Amino acid sequence: MAANPSLVMRIVSASVAVSNRASNIIRNVLTKGDLGIIEKGKNDLQTEADRSAQRCIVASLHKQFPNVAIFGEEQLDPQEKIPKDFIELGFDEEVLKQSCPEYLKETKPEDVVIWVDPLDGTAEFTQGFLDHVTVLIGISVKGNAVAGVIHQPWFNYEKPGFPLGRCIWGVIGLGSFGFERETPPANKIIVTTSRSHSDRMVTEAVEACNPDEVVRVGGAGHKVLILIEGKVHAYVFASKGCKKWDTCAPEAILHSVGGTLTDFHGIRMNYGAEVQRKNTGGVLATVSNHQHFLGCIPEHIRDCMDRSSEAPPLDFMGVTICGGADLEGAKKDDTPTLDKSPTPNEDTDGKDAKQDNAPVPDKIHTPNGAPGSTPSSDDNPSDSVPNNNATTKL
């Protein structure tokens, strides 16, 4: 164990431990069979697994870190009694063996906000696409997403004999752990997007990237996992439907391996306690060539997306974030070119460009023969007022 682990490393370590517990709770709900589905809004479901996992994560982290703000997705009764076996007070030793990056060493509890999505990919969970489900715990410091945990409870569920579930965690400046990094294919462009919250604009933005293949899967966490595993080149979501708890952990993990997650204006989002919960600027995530994909987005779509509140400047003490992408330059570049052999950690402007007028695939496929997308629910009322339900500013 590193001597005197810092607050951030202790939070990451506790988050890994509690994500393991939450993952067990989620699997147990499915085993028992009664999902207790509630419709929170249009095309927005909650199940007993979402509720129980959030109770476990928020109550456990609050017990360990009483002076840190924790925001959970679900609106739950704060008076509710939490079962004893939902409380996880352990630390993951592997995390504590790592040293804290210099810029995070002096972090104080009041600098930290933890964003919890107890179950990302609820629609897919209710439909049996179990490997789309993740538990997300994102850690922000002074408004910057810096560390995260993505737990996938049903990783390997279709491979008998292989260990079920996995936990991926990362810290910007340290790196990410728990998965095998691969480079995406060099000879084609693969884009991922929503399968259950799509609409015309979401599809148009994807098609504007001239993909050879489109992978429609559930969950922001799952989509960033397939990005860092090299299965896709970009996650493109021209919608205001994703929230801060969907992107905080994935963003930190992606940035820790040299990728980039921004809104459609190339802005790195603010994860401070006062920000609006919705990502109304859309979500664009890449392992490399971020500027190229930003430049592919048509002006009229960019204009429909808000400019997000930007992450406040943080002294990363020499650590490069956003894969070194020149986001300002990207916004001015309206004639994008793409090196078709994207390399992790590089934002190249290669000349082997995919033709701007290259044929767009006429059919967007949904893996596993899943039913197609459903209409957008982007007309949900804006929740720009902080959601104080499951939010625990303690």
Ligand code: AMP
């Ligand atoms: P998806 O890619 O559709 O799985 O969405 C990623 C995350 O954003 C999930 O947590 C969704 O619930 C959430 N999300 C995206 N769009 C919407 C929407 N229109 N309404 C509610 N939640 C959404």
Ligand code: MG
């Ligand atoms: Mg979610």
Ligand code: MG
């Ligand atoms: Mg959720």
